[in-house]
Amino acid sequence: MTTSANCPPRTATARPSLLTRPLLLRFVSLVGASVSFFLLLSVVPAYAAGSGGGNAAGLATGSLMLATVLGELITPRLVARHGYRATLMAGLVLLGAPALVLTVSSDIAWIVAVCLLRGLGFALTIVAGGAVTASLVPAERRGEGLALVGVVSGVPSLVALPLGLWLVTHAGYGTVAVIGGTAALAATVSVLGLPDANARKAVEGPRPDRPVGVLRGLRTGALLRPVLVFATTATAAGIMVTFLPLAVPRAHSGVVTPALFVQPAAATATRWLAGRHGDRHGSARLVVPGLLLSAAGVAVTAATGTPAAVVAGTALFGAGFGIAQNSTLALMYARVSPSSYGTVSALWNLAYDGGMGVGAAGFGVLAGATGYPWAFTVTALLMPAALAPAVRDLRPARLRRS
Template sequence: MTTTDPRNSPSPTTGPKDRPPLVSRPLLLRFVSVFGASASFYLLLSVVPLYAKHSGAGGNGAGATTGALMLATVAGEIVAPRFIERFGHRVTLGAGLLLMGVPSLVLTMFSGVAWITVVCLLRGAGFALTVVAGGALTASFIPSERRGEGLALVGIVSGVPSLLGLPLGVWLVSEVGYAPVGVAAGVCALAPILSIPGLPEKEYIAGRRIGIMDGIRDRAIARPAVLFAVTALAAGIVVTFLPLAVPSASTGLVAVALFVQPAGAAVARLVAGRLGDRKGSSRLVFPGLAVSAAGMFITAYTSSAVAVVVGVAVFGIGFGIAQNSTITLMYSRVPASGYGTVSALWNIAYDAGMGIGAVCFGVLAQQVGYPWGFVCTAALIVLALPSAWRDRPGARGQKVEEAAV
């Protein structure tokens, strides 16, 4: 059963002048590791599948590398809360950055698919530790009255590296090769370790511990996570297979498409955060999924450069809305003692969705082709819309969990 901490619920009588400041010194320091981890992750996200293909792997091999990355990430996110209990948030965050950075430096030491998979597994485990430990710290630094806006701001900080990293990685490979890109990704992860000693260690909150299984069994927490996982599945497909789905197009087109997708997501997260604080984040989950599905349908016209760019832009907008609304909604439905579990579950949904999408789409596309594969992905999102509709305020059996600010 979900227990909402009254301290986490914004007061409906709180006016704009009474709202606490959003940005603090701990949050600014946290932005350093948010930016670095995200830059390292996204710089190689589309590059590694290309490197695997360059090493002799086909479409299945390219998809398997992203799948390995996400599989290790999900496994790491499951055990991360226990790791945090033993070593603390700062040590866990530092260990995660180390595991992301060192393997990136040696990515091109060998070219076999097995070696690339090992690098992906280590990076995935490291990314898991950074997002779970860092996510719990970040949530504790944000005033509950401005949670949606604060998480959107964090999303912008992490979104800028994805905005630049995805297309920049693909472009840099064509200009300087794979090794320098791997080194750059390693430095991006290792440099922020210097900021960790300045972060305050999150104090343990009194109250019953909410474990991973507790969160999975609670529909109020699990449903937004599952809905977000469906859109994350599509995101994994876009970043992994878009460079392969438009082989006749120039590298410039792929770079533009991989730029506008996170750009749309970043802007949408900020807007969704402000709207969610005032109207309730649960109202935005359904529109986020609907827009995501529309974007995937448009992207299916891979023979048209305009359709590809517009499609991934529309998908990015829907994905950004789904990102911010689901995570904010999940935090609002637990006491502060459950922040770590929410961070783990939401990131598991993110990474499991991306990994499953990358692996399964590779098999599907070989049977039906990339355009029909994108259509099938859009149809899957559409199938999740009824569940999103039932989770909105006023739906039968659904209580309004958020008060408008």
């Protein structure tokens, strides 16, 4: 049974427990995957740029996201065949093992191959893991639960994203790559304690709803609209993490690390606040503010030669991005039955990773023609195009059952 996206859950006399043992175990694999991914997210493009310049940096991030997007399309089928645990463990191995051999060569073909494998692994971890997480969070506390998950995944990104660049200057690329790979591989043990696909079917009952497929979800406005809005903000996120270290003039390079710290910090805080607000008042009304704050942050960051503007812009963007993350995901889960949580996870992460990949690849070409400040400005001006689907979601929407 689906619920209206704009109606907050009914208040229960006894709220169900949120921090269960399976959810805590899920947090272990979530942290391991997040540390592995974000520690190397800006490091690998910088490593690639050392031999191929800005185009090579964009290619590294673009290939990572391309493999992630393709992997997200097939993960629901892999889960149906092999279950959540096997799929999630395979993802952690593919995310971690290639990182251990990243610095064997600086050739761009080798770097792209490593990124492709890690992208596929990341897809398996986020889609299979995301569906497990959603099934472990009580519907009455969905917004708060997703906010908590956002904090658990946001803290590693908060620390790992700037830490990766700092470690490179003090320990070298090889050490950072090994740390990132080990983080994912070590988390595989925790997956054994998670419920598998059969366990979820038992929870859903003897006659579960027919799940919505990925292709049908993309043809359904109630799911497609949040996907389009979030993909727009994710495009800017891919630009920020890939090109901010290259866009800031060398004289002000010291501002990059704090800026990359402030961005996920703001996103983590607002993702939590958006989840709490969404449970009480509905998530739909947060989509437009999230989009506009994100665009404003990109516009401010365009002043790459002014350190204060770079920090303020990344903070503003992070705040908007965190709101967009929670509100769009909560809307999508509210519009499907539990049998379609895997599809929602795949669609939302397709928007995330596809947007980041498109942003990284396209921005590199644009910046080569206009320079970084104008490229940031053009990006900020294009983002409000997603206001149309965002405004449409201010009205209640319901996805009909199959």
